[in-house]
Amino acid sequence: MTSETELVPAPSGIAEALPGGGVGHVLDAGTEVDAGPGTERVAQWLRATVGAATGLPLRPHTDGASRVVLRIDPQEADGPEAYDLVVDERLIRLRGAGEAGLFYAAQTFRQLLGPDAFRRAPVTSRRRWDVPAVGIRDAPRFRWRGLLLDVARHFMPKEGILRQLDLMAAHKLNVLHFHLTDDQGWRVEIRRYPKLTETGSWRARTKFGHRASPLWEDKPHGGFYTQDDIREIVAYAAERHITVVPEIDVPGHSQAAIAAYPELGNTDVVDTTALPVWDTWGISANVLAPTDNTLRFYEGVFEEVLELFPSEFVHVGGDECRKDQWRRSPAAQARIEELGLRDEDALQSWFVGHFDTWLSARGRRLIGWDEIIEGGLAKGAAVSSWRGYAGGVAAARAGHDVVMCPEQYVYLDHRQAAGEEEPVPIGFVRTLEDVYRFEPVPAQLTEDEARHVLGTQANVWTEVMEDQGRVDYQTYPRLAAFAEVAWSDLPAPAERDFAGFERRMSAHYRRLDALGVGYRRPAGPLPWQRRPGVLGRPIEGAPPNR
Numbered sequence: 001m002t003s004e005t006e007l008v009p010a011p012s013g014i015a016e017a018l019p020g021g022g023v024g025h026v027l028d029a030g031t032e033v034d035a036g037p038g039t040e041r042v043a044q045w046l047r048a049t050v051g052a053a054t055g056l057p058l059r060p061h062t063d064g065a066s067r068v069v070l071r072i073d074p075q076e077a078d079g080p081e082a083y084d085l086v087v088d089e090r091l092i093r094l095r096g097a098g099e100a101g102l103f104y105a106a107q108t109f110r111q112l113l114g115p116d117a118f119r120r121a122p123v124t125s126r127r128r129w130d131v132p133a134v135g136i137r138d139a140p141r142f143r144w145r146g147l148l149l150d151v152a153r154h155f156m157p158k159e160g161i162l163r164q165l166d167l168m169a170a171h172k173l174n175v176l177h178f179h180l181t182d183d184q185g186w187r188v189e190i191r192r193y194p195k196l197t198e199t200g201s202w203r204a205r206t207k208f209g210h211r212a213s214p215l216w217e218d219k220p221h222g223g224f225y226t227q228d229d230i231r232e233i234v235a236y237a238a239e240r241h242i243t244v245v246p247e248i249d250v251p252g253h254s255q256a257a258i259a260a261y262p263e264l265g266n267t268d269v270v271d272t273t274a275l276p277v278w279d280t281w282g283i284s285a286n287v288l289a290p291t292d293n294t295l296r297f298y299e300g301v302f303e304e305v306l307e308l309f310p311s312e313f314v315h316v317g318g319d320e321c322r323k324d325q326w327r328r329s330p331a332a333q334a335r336i337e338e339l340g341l342r343d344e345d346a347l348q349s350w351f352v353g354h355f356d357t358w359l360s361a362r363g364r365r366l367i368g369w370d371e372i373i374e375g376g377l378a379k380g381a382a383v384s385s386w387r388g389y390a391g392g393v394a395a396a397r398a399g400h401d402v403v404m405c406p407e408q409y410v411y412l413d414h415r416q417a418a419g420e421e422e423p424v425p426i427g428f429v430r431t432l433e434d435v436y437r438f439e440p441v442p443a444q445l446t447e448d449e450a451r452h453v454l455g456t457q458a459n460v461w462t463e464v465m466e467d468q469g470r471v472d473y474q475t476y477p478r479l480a481a482f483a484e485v486a487w488s489d490l491p492a493p494a495e496r497d498f499a500g501f502e503r504r505m506s507a508h509y510r511r512l513d514a515l516g517v518g519y520r521r522p523a524g525p526l527p528w529q530r531r532p533g534v535l536g537r538p539i540e541g542a543p544p545n546r
């Protein structure tokens with residue numbers, strides 16, 4: 001195998017049975033693109049990326065001898081994301097079962113060209129590019145292959161999001177879980193409530209490191225996406241077969257919204273008029289008041305959110321809702337009584353249930369963190385299982401769809417080595433190998449129950465990631481291991497060939513270099529990737545896998 005065929009994520013089969021073999025194909029100035037019906041967007045993507053990197057014109061096919069053939073063939077089995085790819089002396093043929101499959105064939109093709117195909121302009125004067133002979137048949141294991149980006153704790157400018165979407169596409173990931181609101185910031189323009197961004201999108205200062213750290217960054221931090229920015233992000237993602245699932249967190253993680261509109265808070269027990277957008281980390285006690293006013297307000301928010309995001313699923317958060325204020329609030333207690341509820345936990349279920357019904361009535365499906373199953377869920381709702389596997393197991397057994405993202409394995413804010421040199425060390429040590437051996441489907445589920453596991457996602461929370469360099473360092477290369485877990489048909493964790501993965505990673509690091517990704521080197525952080533003297537919060541040990 002040459003370095004070019006060291007693909008990440010690994011395809012399900014590099015099939016000897018397909019033609020392939022022999023001398024491969026030479027791409028040069030005469031190579032033409034023969035784009036069949038429905039393939040024009042992928043042809044454009046190829047010209048914009050491979051064309052730019054190689055400097056080759058990749059003209060539409062007329063009668064040239066060298067061809068890249070693009071076809072969509074819905075007869076192909078294994079769902080619309082399946083593809084096959086054949087490279088021989090005569091031609092290069094990319095064939096998808098749907099447009100998504102063809103797009104993934106194009107991602108594999110780019111890897112076959114070598115790392116320089118990941119640049120934006122040619123760096124060599126070479127006029128011909130050798131593509132190794134292969135026959136590949138490939139399809140993903142899971143339909144939800146996600147990345148959560150927390151843009152609330154630290155804002156990521158729009159260009160950074162578009163860049164991450166390109167990186168996701170290169171790893172065949174297809175869901176961006178966009179964590180848009182939290183105690184520390186509100187990042188999406190809502191036209192009918194301008195103060196959500198005027199007030200809620202910035203904070204005066206920021207805790208630097210874990211919340212116990214004595215350090216402050218005494219500088220305002222903020223930013224938000226206009227509705228046109230969001231439309232651009234959603235369209236850019238869609239061209240890359242990525243669905244953007246927005247998250248608007250209720251009823252906890254809402255201090256930024258309450259700072260903007262104090263009436264959303266529990267005004268009978270706290271003076272919310274002087275509440276700032278939160279400047280430190282943890283779980284704020286300031287949660288939404290369970291009033292009709294709050295429900296109507298958030299219906300207004302979600303109406304605009306539904307216009308912006310066409311995704312089937314809409315994430316409502318639902319995690320870590322502190323109940324202290326509800327316990328003390330006469331208004332919240334009256335609500336519990338009026339609704340005949342058991343307690344404050346049931347009040348939280350009622351709150352989330354309201355939006356479950358509201359979203360279902362509009363043809364969408366609610367997804368929330370695993371806390372939302374505690375009070376019972378409506379039929380179509382789904383769960384992001386983050387506190388380990390248990391929530392996902394319970395949800396799947398109750399017939400709900402699940403996305404597996406247990407914090408013990410795929411929280412990429414957690415440090416990736418035990419060394420003193422890891423920047424702002426928080427959470428469990430989760431090495432590249434740990435992520436590679438992560439199994440999204442809990443062993444205790446029956447085959448029928450396991451069908452409710454839609455897939456998996458890696459979560460990038462950004463309390464200790466203040467800029468692109470920090471996000472890159474925490475996310476890569478572990479996202480490459482994660483992508484293989486989500487896409488490839490890997491054996492059971494203990495049987496996975498990590499040494500083989502590492503060998504393929506040596507080719508993949510060259511691709512990440514060409515893409516300009518500030519990943520963690522196998523040997524550890526480069527000097528400028530360290531953060532000496534900033535207090536983190538390491539957690540020792542982790543439960544056994546599954």
Ligand code: ACM
Pocket residue numbers: 319320369386
């Ligand atoms: C979470 O990490 N609180 C979903």
